[in-house]
Amino acid sequence: MPDHSHLHEDCLKHETGQNFWDRFVTPVAINCVCGAKPFARQRQRIVADAEGIVLELGLGTGLNLPFYNADKVQKVVGIDPGVSLLKKAGKKIQAAPFEVEVLCESAEDMPLESNMFDSVMVTYTFCSIPDAQAALAEVRRVLKPSGRLFFCEHGLSDNPSTAKWQNRLNSPWHFIAGGCNINRDVTSMVKAAGFGLESHENFTLEKTPAVLGYHHFGTARPR
Numbered sequence: 001m002p003d004h005s006h007l008h009e010d011c012l013k014h015e016t017g018q019n020f021w022d023r024f025v026t027p028v029a030i031n032c033v034c035g036a037k038p039f040a041r042q043r044q045r046i047v048a049d050a051e052g053i054v055l056e057l058g059l060g061t062g063l064n065l066p067f068y069n070a071d072k073v074q075k076v077v078g079i080d081p082g083v084s085l086l087k088k089a090g091k092k093i094q095a096a097p098f099e100v101e102v103l104c105e106s107a108e109d110m111p112l113e114s115n116m117f118d119s120v121m122v123t124y125t126f127c128s129i130p131d132a133q134a135a136l137a138e139v140r141r142v143l144k145p146s147g148r149l150f151f152c153e154h155g156l157s158d159n160p161s162t163a164k165w166q167n168r169l170n171s172p173w174h175f176i177a178g179g180c181n182i183n184r185d186v187t188s189m190v191k192a193a194g195f196g197l198e199s200h201e202n203f204t205l206e207k208t209p210a211v212l213g214y215h216h217f218g219t220a221r222p223r
């Protein structure tokens with residue numbers, strides 16, 4: 001296989017500016033928690049339907065890469081400011097049977113042309129993007145009018161008691177979990193960004209506390 005899958009060298013330069021926690025602890029913790037089986041099952045369900053030229057927000061350690069259908073995907077562009085996470089994705093990037101390009105940038109302001117992508121994949125990332133609504137506006141811009149947004153995210157529960165606890169616990173959780181939020185109403189945010197839902201499910205992941213495991217899962221198209 002030609003070596004067409006790559007991390008831009010500029011990405012690796014950013015790594016020296018990171019603290020010990022971001023460089024060594026966060027990649028292992030995220031890979032471990034997000035790689036757990038219940039999450040992997042949801043990845044498998046959502047990622048397999050992506051097609052064409054795909055943008056993945058928050059590529060992280062590349063946990064979704066093995067689940068793309070190589071017969072349907074032409075190329076994956078992954079964007080993530082977390083350079084140590086991206087470095088950990090190296091082997092999965094090399095093993096992918098399609099081209100993978102990685103940009104070490106933030107989703108709120110993407111250096112990408114408009115109307116470029118057939119699919120945008122977002123798994124467990126809207127919780128961590130500081131301005132997720134701005135990122136969604138960017139997704140709307142770079143997605144072709146005929147394209148599809150795929151999202152699989154934990155977020156605000158429709159159970160008032162769970163939602164109350166999510167709001168109470170969000171600040172301490174945000175502090176200890178590297179900027180993750182547990183109280184974002186992802187489905188409403190997707191709709192507010194100019195998307196119409198195509199398919200949509202809410203459920204709580206097995207073996208996971210409801211405050212963390214309540215899911216917003218679906219696909220949406222530009223309105």
Ligand SMILES: C[S@@+](CC[C@H](N)C(=O)[O-])C[C@H]1O[C@@H](n2cnc3c(N)ncnc32)[C@H](O)[C@@H]1O
Binds near residue numbers: 059
């Ligand atoms: C919990 S991890 C999930 C990683 C991956 N999407 C997955 O499903 O395993 C959250 C990811 O969001 C990324 N992230 C945080 N802020 C971001 C931003 N502004 N733009 C894009 N990605 C961001 C983090 O670097 C991290 O890789």
